[in-house]
Amino acid sequence: MKLTIPQGDFDAYLFDCDGTIVDSMPLHYVAWHKMLAEYNCPFPEEQFYAYGGLPVETILEMLNEQHGLSMPVKQVAHEKELYYQGLVHTIDGIPMTIDHIHDKHGKIPFAVVSGSPRKSVVDSLEALGLLDKFEVLVCAGEYSKGKPHPEPFLKAAELLGVDPKRCLVFEDAQPGIDAAEAAGMQWVRVPLPKERLAAAEAAR
Structure with a gap:
């Protein structure tokens, strides 16, 4: 192709x-799923791909608003990136x-x-x-x-x-x-x- x-x-x-x-998008989704599960925040894969290119903190602010949550944006964004970095050696x-x-x-x-x-x-x-x-x-x-x-x-x-x-x-x-x-x-x-x-x- x-x-x-x-x-x-x-x-x-x-x-x-x-x-x-x-x-890396599948790995980013794994990292998102890991972090958001701690806050019972849904993030379907289709929505994840639709938000591609948006800054991590922007996505978290949007999810907070959509689901009436108060996730600590900077903290969750930081932890999500740390988790992704642990996977990055496996990317193609x-x-x-x-x-x-x-x-x-x-x-x-x-x-x-x-x-x-x-x-x-x-x-x-x-x-x-x-x-x-x-x-x-x-x-x-x-x-x-x-x-x-x-x-x-x-x-x-x-x-x-x-x-x-x-x-x-x-x-x-x-x-x-x-x-x-x-x-x-x-x-x-x-x-x-x-x-x-x-x-x-x-x-x-």
């Missing part, structure tokens, strides 16, 4: 991390994205634009030996408005010194795609794990 890249030339590639470069990359990283590395600059904390992003990329491929990382806590607001992508373009209209975004979740469109950037969607699995089974 390959990604279809929009026609034209681009001056930079901007990548979401989890679910786009790193096949997403080949259809990594192919484009290797193909364009050294030809145009790259940035990662993520709703995860910087340590989580660094640990994930280091686990795959990809950290040195990226000139810029823009992570949770480093912008005032997260996806679907365009700010994170616009900040990455500014740090790279590239016109936003000349950037191509790789994303797996709708909030990130909405953010890319709002930033005036073209985008390519990376299929979700179940979609990649279905395509692989169909190709057998």
Whole structure:
């Protein structure tokens, strides 16, 4: 299964991390399930994927409001990330994205634009030996408005010194795609794990 890249030339590639470069979403869901179970907070898998790209603290605030809970947002977010970091050594990359990283590395600059904390992003990329491929990382806590607001992508373009209209975004979740469109950037969607699995089974 390959990604279809929009026609034209681009001056930079901007990548979401989890679910786009790193096949980490299932592990993140394990970490979420572990932490939220302590507060009897439901978080169906479909909802988890729909919230892809949102900062962890934002998701917790939304869940508190939805379920009338008062989970300590910063504490739970911290514990969730610690639990994920204990799993990160088991992650795999997403080949259809990594192919484009290797193909364009050294030809145009790259940035990662993520709703995860910087340590989580660094640990994930280091686990795959990809950290040195990226000139810029823009992570949770480093912008005032997260996806679907365009700010994170616009900040990455500014740090790279590239016109936003000349950037191509790789994303797996709708909030990130909405953010890319709002930033005036073209985008390519990376299929979700179940979609990649279905395509692989169909190709057998």
